């Protein structure tokens with residue numbers, strides 16, 4: 001199984017990137033790749049000049065090759081971060097659309113509410129892409145700064161159990177493709 005992990009945070013010590021790695025671990029046997037969203041800002045003039053930047057072509061090829069996608073996003077001012085929206089805008093400029101039908105699990109970690117609101121805005125942002133997003137209760141890890149141990153694994157068994165269940169559902173969807 002090819003898994004593509006997409007973190008909405010570019011920060012080296014991002015808790016969402018840690019959550020992504022933990023999700024991949026709990027997914028079980030797979031070949032994971034982590035997307036690099038450090039892309040130029042979408043600009044129609046740039047697109048007219050060079051077409052899709054190489055980094056976007058790489059990202060879209062990774063999406064196409066993925067059996068399943070996991071997106072972990074922080075919440076910035078009650079929304080997904082600009083880096084994630086910018087990536088989606090670039091992705092949308094390709095033909096065929098690489099995200100169509102892809103099984104996607106979304107999650108977040110952040111402050112007191114775990115960035116749960118950002119997940120609703122991510123679902124909204126993904127709507128035009130016709131992905132196969134897993135539905136159900138949001139998986140949001142509150143107080144991300146203290147939610148992981150020194151091995152970057154989730155401290156609370158409750159979190160690990162919920163994420164394991166979500167990853168089992170993602171595997172089932174990936175196998176159905």
Ligand SMILES: Cc1cc2nc3c(=O)[nH]c(=O)nc-3n(C[C@H](O)[C@H](O)[C@H](O)COP(=O)(O)O)c2cc1C
Nearest residue numbers: 009011014015016017074075076077078110111115
């Ligand atoms: C610009 C900015 C806006 C933020 N807005 C929110 C917010 O609306 N709600 C929230 O729960 N946390 C908010 N936070 C806190 C982030 O969710 C928190 O720092 C998170 O851990 C960042 O994710 P990362 O560790 O993956 O980089 C904000 C942080 C930044 C930098």
